[in-house]
Amino acid sequence: MKRKTYLKKIRLANDLMFYIYTHIESDINLDELAASMEIDKFYLHKIFKEVFGRNIYESIKSIRLQKASNLLLTNRYSTISQVANECGYSSQTSFIRAFKERFGMTPKAWRKGGYVAYSNRLIENQTIIQASTGLFEAMEPTIVKQPPLYAYYIRDRGYDEGIKRSWQKIQTLIYAHDLADYQLISLFHDNPAITSLSECHHVAAIATAKESEEINLPKFKIAGGVYAIFKITGKKPDLLKFIQWVYHAWLPKSGYETTTKPPYAIYHKNHHLSDDGVFEMDFYLSITL
Template sequence: MKKDTLQKRTKISNDIMYYIYTHIETHIDIEELSFDLDVSKFHMHRIFKEAFGKNIYESIKSIRLQKAANLLLTNKYSTISEIANLCGYSSQSSFIKAFHHRFEMNPKAWKQGGYKTYSSRILQQSQKAMLSTASFNNLTPTIVKMPIFESFYIRNKGYNVNVKETWQKLQTWLLTNNITHYKQIALLHDNPTITPLNECQYIACIVTQEHQTLSEERLPRFKISDGVYAKFDLQGKHGDMLKFIHWVYHEWLPKSDYETTTKPSYAIYNKNNFLSNDNEFDLSFYVSIKY
């Protein structure tokens, strides 16, 4: 495949995903989207599935249900019908049916504690997370406003599989291009507390801090969203991270009075456990919130 064709296809797939995240509460018109991107619906569906492993409609449904699963915990005074509307569902019955199909229980059961059972099954998919003894109850976030980051990236399907190799490829790219000032950011398109780990979209990103023109760019780019985030600073080992994310979404958020949004969470590394000799990390984790 020619380089310019690959870059164009990557940009289209990223533009589609960005549009979905920013319009998830509304009716997403695929006809209108294909017109805006100046590409046929057939071509748009094909390149999106090549990039993300599932079609556009499946992604819209998955993101809406992830948002609903979180809102059921954080919006204590909202009815199920109101949450259905917030997530782009036209009727409560269609929402309940879709939710039950995804999470094997109805929204009411989820809200009353069923989420802990479902989430614990996902946690068990990671042996390292199950061995973690880390505790996060004393962690207190700071609330920050973050800028847009324009990043180079490699997308990795699966939270645990091949992530180390993905970061090694980015490290090779940095060394090849003599880039010395940069940020390493892990962006989670999917919430690993409610998405099977082998289905999670893990995005390894590099944000360069040098104003330079990179020749023979091999990596595609996208923008990490700006906004208001809860920032958690923590250190630990690989298994601690997944356990921490579970704590954020299922312990801290429900008690915080904040709501999360559809913007993906991300981590900025001071020390990347996938590249360190001792497998330890030092990072800041950002969760998009509103009040």
């Protein structure tokens, strides 16, 4: 396969995945979407599965349920019906059926504490989270209104060595283009306390001061809005445990709710690229009242 063809496939698949994540609350019509992208729908299905190893409909269902599982915990003033609508379900009945199939309990049981046992069972098999000694209870965020960010990115499915390789590719891009004015950004689509690390999606991104047609990576917009910013330093296990704490402890007690926008981090020091494995970052969490 020619490199140009390969890059085109990667870009199309990532554009579609980005669209799904940013329109998860809507009825995603693949016929209309394929037409707008000027591509055959069946070819779009083929490319997506080739790149991500899962068909489009399975991905939409998985993303909706993962978003819903978080919102049920963090948005305590939203009804189950409102959470279902926010995650793209027009029928509460179909949402409850799909949720029970995925998590083994109803949304009501999940919200009443069922998530604790589910999360504990999952974390027992995720030893990297258990390795953290980080304490976050005293952390207090700053609330800001953040503008949109435009970035080039590489998407990975699974929190494994693939993420480090993606960051090394971005580092290679920085050296090859002599970039001096940029930000390194991670997007965290999933909560590792309720989603297996092998299923979590991660985005490694670079926001540059100037656009360049020579950068052969897909580009997207990180949504602006009101965010809570946490300043955190640590190692990889601390980051995963911190994300768990934000969703399961800080948000429910904070008086805020979150949205379907993924949280992201801007690095001052990237642990995937540092010799000591230490990160320094500002972690941005979308919030609303």
